[in-house]
Amino acid sequence: MVGLLAAPTQSIAAKRAEVSFKTDEYAGTIVIRNRERALYYVLGRGKAYRYPVAVGRQAKQWLGAAYVKGKYVKPHWAPPEDVKRDKPNIPDFIPGGSPRNPMGPRAIVLDRDQYAIHGTNRPSSIGTFASYGCIRMRNPDILDLYERVNVGDKVVVTP
Numbered sequence: 373m374v375g376l377l378a379a380p381t382q383s384i385a386a387k388r389a390e391v392s393f394k395t396d397e398y399a400g401t402i403v404i405r406n407r408e409r410a411l412y413y414v415l416g417r418g419k420a421y422r423y424p425v426a427v428g429r430q431a432k433q434w435l436g437a438a439y440v441k442g443k444y445v446k447p448h449w450a451p452p453e454d455v456k457r458d459k460p461n462i463p464d465f466i467p468g469g470s471p472r473n474p475m476g477p478r479a480i481v482l483d484r485d486q487y488a489i490h491g492t493n494r495p496s497s498i499g500t501f502a503s504y505g506c507i508r509m510r511n512p513d514i515l516d517l518y519e520r521v522n523v524g525d526k527v528v529v530t531p
Contacts, residue, residue, distance in 0.1 A: 393420035426508035438484040
């Protein structure tokens with residue numbers, strides 16, 4: 373799971389768009405399509421909001437269903453073991469609000485391992501395969517999605 377971001381990227385315009393979206397999932401479900409590097413928030417009636425995202429790099433992606441376990445404002449970040457192994461000089465803890473914190477202004481934590489949907493302090497990574505399994509969003513987009521999502525909502529990740 374990853375940490376937080378400060379104000380500089382707050383001015384980036386949100387890229388959310390309402391699109392046609394055929395699914396059997398209920399309104400309020402989040403569907404993430406790794407290949408597309410897109411997150412869809414299902415509205416129902418064949419519509420969804422589409423957000424560009426960064427997804428897990430090769431061998432770090434996961435598939436299947438999860439549920440929203442928690443929602444956090446200015447989350448702190450403690451890097452998981454695999455991140456520490458790859459980047460041993462990274463701090464053990466980065467407080468929320470720090471520009472070094474990779475979580476952005478909000479985090480939607482999932483009930484699966486240490487994964488979250490969160491903002492980023494690296495907006496240039498959006499649209500790429502960049503993370504250790506978390507889903508990164510532009511900060512204006514995570515602020516928007518955060519207000520729509522409830523604890524217990526379903527998240528589905530597909531190839």
